[in-house]
Amino acid sequence: MSATLGRWRWLARWPGLVLWLAALMLPWPAAAQARFDFEAAPGLLSKDVVPAHYALTLDLDPLRDGFSGQAIITVQVRKPVPAIVLHAHELQALSSELVDAAGATRALAIVPDPKTQTWRLTPRDGRPIAAGRQRVQIGYVGKVQGAGEALFRAEHRNERGEPARMLATQLESVFARKVFPAFDEPAFRSVFEIAVRAPKGYTVVSNMPQASRTEEPNGELHRFEPTPSMPTYLVAVAVGRFDELGGEAAGVPLRILAAPGKRELARYALQVTQQVLPHYNEYFGIPYALPKLDQFAVPSGRDGAMEDWGLISYAESVLLFDPAKSSPETKQTVFAMVAHEVAHQWFGNLVTASSWDEIWLNEAFATWLERKTTARFNPEWQVGLQQRLPLDRTMTLDAGPATRAIRSGPVRESSVFDVFDGITYVKGGAVLSMLEQWIGEDAFRRGLAAYISERKYSNATAGDLWFHLSSASARDVSGVAASWTDQAGFPVVQLRAACESGRTRVGLAQQRFANQPGPVAAPLGAPPGARLWKIPVLLARGSEVSTVVLDAARAETELPGCTDEPVLANAGGKGFYRVAYDAPALAALAARFTALQPADQVVLLSDTFALAQAGQLPMASYFSLLAALPGVQGAARATLFSMAGAAVDQLDSALAGTAAQARVRAAGRALFGPELARVSWVPQAQDEPQVEKLRGLLITRLARWDDGDAVARAKQLFAQDEAGQAPLPASIRAAVIEAVGTHSDRMLFDQLVARLKGAASEEDRWMYASALASGRDAGRGKELLAASLKAWAPPNIAASIPGMVAERSPLGVLAYDFTLANWDRLAKLAGGNWAGSSWLLPSAANRFNDRARAARLVADQQRKAGPDGAVPAARVSAEIELLAAVRQREAQTLEKQLAGWRPGG
Numbered sequence: 001m002s003a004t005l006g007r008w009r010w011l012a013r014w015p016g017l018v019l020w021l022a023a024l025m026l027p028w029p030a031a032a033q034a035r036f037d038f039e040a041a042p043g044l045l046s047k048d049v050v051p052a053h054y055a056l057t058l059d060l061d062p063l064r065d066g067f068s069g070q071a072i073i074t075v076q077v078r079k080p081v082p083a084i085v086l087h088a089h090e091l092q093a094l095s096s097e098l099v100d101a102a103g104a105t106r107a108l109a110i111v112p113d114p115k116t117q118t119w120r121l122t123p124r125d126g127r128p129i130a131a132g133r134q135r136v137q138i139g140y141v142g143k144v145q146g147a148g149e150a151l152f153r154a155e156h157r158n159e160r161g162e163p164a165r166m167l168a169t170q171l172e173s174v175f176a177r178k179v180f181p182a183f184d185e186p187a188f189r190s191v192f193e194i195a196v197r198a199p200k201g202y203t204v205v206s207n208m209p210q211a212s213r214t215e216e217p218n219g220e221l222h223r224f225e226p227t228p229s230m231p232t233y234l235v236a237v238a239v240g241r242f243d244e245l246g247g248e249a250a251g252v253p254l255r256i257l258a259a260p261g262k263r264e265l266a267r268y269a270l271q272v273t274q275q276v277l278p279h280y281n282e283y284f285g286i287p288y289a290l291p292k293l294d295q296f297a298v299p300s301g302r303d304g305a306m307e308d309w310g311l312i313s314y315a316e317s318v319l320l321f322d323p324a325k326s327s328p329e330t331k332q333t334v335f336a337m338v339a340h341e342v343a344h345q346w347f348g349n350l351v352t353a354s355s356w357d358e359i360w361l362n363e364a365f366a367t368w369l370e371r372k373t374t375a376r377f378n379p380e381w382q383v384g385l386q387q388r389l390p391l392d393r394t395m396t397l398d399a400g401p402a403t404r405a406i407r408s409g410p411v412r413e414s415s416v417f418d419v420f421d422g423i424t425y426v427k428g429g430a431v432l433s434m435l436e437q438w439i440g441e442d443a444f445r446r447g448l449a450a451y452i453s454e455r456k457y458s459n460a461t462a463g464d465l466w467f468h469l470s471s472a473s474a475r476d477v478s479g480v481a482a483s484w485t486d487q488a489g490f491p492v493v494q495l496r497a498a499c500e501s502g503r504t505r506v507g508l509a510q511q512r513f514a515n516q517p518g519p520v521a522a523p524l525g526a527p528p529g530a531r532l533w534k535i536p537v538l539l540a541r542g543s544e545v546s547t548v549v550l551d552a553a554r555a556e557t558e559l560p561g562c563t564d565e566p567v568l569a570n571a572g573g574k575g576f577y578r579v580a581y582d583a584p585a586l587a588a589l590a591a592r593f594t595a596l597q598p599a600d601q602v603v604l605l606s607d608t609f610a611l612a613q614a615g616q617l618p619m620a621s622y623f624s625l626l627a628a629l630p631g632v633q634g635a636a637r638a639t640l641f642s643m644a645g646a647a648v649d650q651l652d653s654a655l656a657g658t659a660a661q662a663r664v665r666a667a668g669r670a671l672f673g674p675e676l677a678r679v680s681w682v683p684q685a686q687d688e689p690q691v692e693k694l695r696g697l698l699i700t701r702l703a704r705w706d707d708g709d710a711v712a713r714a715k716q717l718f719a720q721d722e723a724g725q726a727p728l729p730a731s732i733r734a735a736v737i738e739a740v741g742t743h744s745d746r747m748l749f750d751q752l753v754a755r756l757k758g759a760a761s762e763e764d765r766w767m768y769a770s771a772l773a774s775g776r777d778a779g780r781g782k783e784l785l786a787a788s789l790k791a792w793a794p795p796n797i798a799a800s801i802p803g804m805v806a807e808r809s810p811l812g813v814l815a816y817d818f819t820l821a822n823w824d825r826l827a828k829l830a831g832g833n834w835a836g837s838s839w840l841l842p843s844a845a846n847r848f849n850d851r852a853r854a855a856r857l858v859a860d861q862q863r864k865a866g867p868d869g870a871v872p873a874a875r876v877s878a879e880i881e882l883l884a885a886v887r888q889r890e891a892q893t894l895e896k897q898l899a900g901w902r903p904g905g
């Protein structure tokens with residue numbers, strides 16, 4: 001969204017917010033892409049004291065809410081210093097001393113600084129600390145967290161249905177300091193020797209294989225082999241009673257740990273690991289670096305996954321797969337998540353980003369490789385086409401004022417999770433795909449292998465990466481890449497083509513794409529002046545393909561001869577830019593829509609909606625393409641319907657409260673109803689994976705758009721399942737349950753509540769919570785919201801319920817007011833999960849469609865979350881502004897245009 005002056009007038013009411021956004025939304029150009037230099041690596045801590053080795057002993061009991069530990073940190077003091085400053089937070093020191101190379105011991109005084117989450121260790125004798133090797137020895141106690149950060153408890157039930165607990169860790173990004181005193185910044189790599197004292201009967205695992213286990217009077221002491229040099233955030237420990245599934249790949253012992261009774265649900269993830277690990281060894285020419293690889297399905301309390309070296313942890317719902325119950329989406333998610341986290345064993349672990357400023361080097365590459373690998377082993381999933389949906393969501397963010405550059409400059413620790421976003425993962429991965437297409441797969445692979453080989457067991461910056469890719473390709477990769485990584489937003493390429501003197505002259509122009517027109521062409525706070533990208537534009541005319549690097553505001557090129565085939569830009573869809581065709585070219589492409597290549601169909605539909613949503617094309621142009629979807633017979637059909645579902649749902653939110661909303665829903669029913677009849681409700685043995693996914697999407701969307709036949713059929717199937725007459729097929733189970741939840745009465749609501757309370761898996765808990773949150777009755781909505789504070793579900797799900805209600809039901813005002821009134825309690829539940837407390841209010845506002853709500857969100861967030869919540873609020877505020885603009889522009893027009901709309905008509 002391009003921020004018009006009018007859209008930002010309300011900011012004058014909160015002058016401090018303007019300063020926050022100027023600083024936190026990070027549109028300023030990042031620093032030059034220098035190669036890694038430890039001395040220059042960003043961070044709070046001094047480089048005068050450098051850790052080399054940690055000996056950690058942790059005393060852990062899953063039944064206790066606290067723990068104790070001893071940290072012996074060997075450091076190199078590079079010049080005399082008066083004190084040693086390191087990170088520690090929510091820890092209480094019991095003892096602290098300094099031991100020099102000769103064995104002399106000095107007591108240390110500790111002065112905590114809660115603001116910086118550090119301890120200052122000063123010798124009590126008043127003398128400075130000499131240069132040379134020293135040991136810092138600290139005894140301390142800490143607390144076990146209730147949500148998925150630091151050392152946290154994972155509540156579950158054992159095979160007998162009794163309450164049980166595990167302990168697990170999530171130290172990225174700044175949570176190691178809650179488990180042990182540490183130099184908790186990525187540039188400080190060290191060797192870790194970990195020992196854990198735990199009660200008998202528990203299994204203890206860590207990054208490395210167990211070296212010994214010694215019985216003690218009150219338990220057992222488990223010692224682990226030393227790790228390679230690595231940053232603090234990769235340290236991992238887990239304590240519990242597990243089921244284990246073992247295997248091997250490329251000579252590496254594999255093991256998946258899960259709650260008792262869930263061993264077989266890990267089998268698919270094991271098979272995935274056995275595919276991707278040898279593939280990565282071959283791709284990089286560098287074998288996996290550790291002697292074992294464990295993966296851990298945490299039964300509750302965490303979201304997503306974490307790539308800890310040698311002990312990757314996941315939420316159950318993204319690692320475990322039940323063929324009898326899990327959806328096709330879950331199967332694909334498991335493959336993608338395993339591929340992503342195992343990729344991190346090279347990108348992030350073997351080579352670590354120099355600081356959180358460069359975290360995209362970890363995450364964008366893991367995303368890029370995850371997609372590439374998933375497509376390699378599962379071509380039938382059409383991954384390249386399906387990625388358009390997350391790309392569109394990220395491009396919507398990046399086209400507005402609340403975006404940032406991939407390399408966006410200094411990152412504050414207190415808001416570090418702002419950069420773990422779609423810009424880092426999705427845009428970063430897409431830019432890498434675009435560069436790979438430009439320089440060629442072979443050169444890209446050789447450059448990456450050289451990068452990994454040269455920087456292994458160390459840190460890196462973008463400058464290191466571009467150096468090796470440039471060397472491998474003999475092209476100025478740095479110059480092209482910097483235009484994408486070091487400035488916010490992306491371009492729209494305007495294309496016109498005409499036949500002149502027997503040749504086709506193609507005119508290209510670029511400018512920043514904005515979701516809304518207006519005089520401000522760049523995000524708030526961005527420097528003045530033209531913003532240009534170096535764009536590798538892939539042009540296609542029929543079977544002819546050529547690449548032009550557009551690095552000026554305007555350029556022309558020629559193609560031989562003149563034909564009836566229209567010229568198409570971004571052929572294959574790997575460019576992170578929009579394309580706006582002149583009227584004749586767009587008409588020609590639309591006329592040939594069903595005959596275009598699948599990827600080109602997807603890009604054209606995507607760009608047309610984005611331009612129409614921004615007011616740069618009439619929305620009728622988009623619905624004309626939707627009318628052609630039933631005529632598409634190729635590989636893109638399922639993806640095109642998925643994209644249509646997302647777009648119609650977006651319009652449904654924008655037009656909520658207007659007469660046009662009913663027209664949009666009717667158009668959705670007219671498009672999706674016949675498609676569901678075509679694929680049928682009953683899964684077939686010969687169904688392709690994309691048809692399996694599409695069937696569930698059609699059911700969900702038709703129920704959301706009030707299709708009476710779909711709702712009745714879903715309720716019938718659910719009743720048969722509830723009565724034990726016929727279980728719901730796995731591929732439509734989640735869709736049917738959500739459809740039932742959307743249109744639930746008192747009896748159905750109670751049945752879903754009972755299922756949520758009794759659910760044995762994280763996948764099912766999310767499914768039932770989502771279905772309940774989709775209901776439309778205000779009384780039951782209040783009941784569900786109140787239940788989020790009553791332990792109906794684990795903390796990560798409970799804290800997400802208000803946001804799900806806002807996202808899935810018409811009860812957004814109710815959900816927002818509840819969140820505001822109960823913010824402190826919900827924030828405690830959210831803890832350090834990926835969403836975190838800073839996303840509570842924005843999540844509860846994300847379907848509003850009036851500007852007053854956008855302004856109120858920003859003000860409420862400032863009061864509740866403070867400066868660290870500014871970016872999440874600004875992003876959702878921008879989404880609300882976009883919906884409001886669409887509503888204002890399109891409500892009357894679409895009410896008339898969509899009267900009687902039918903596909904093919």
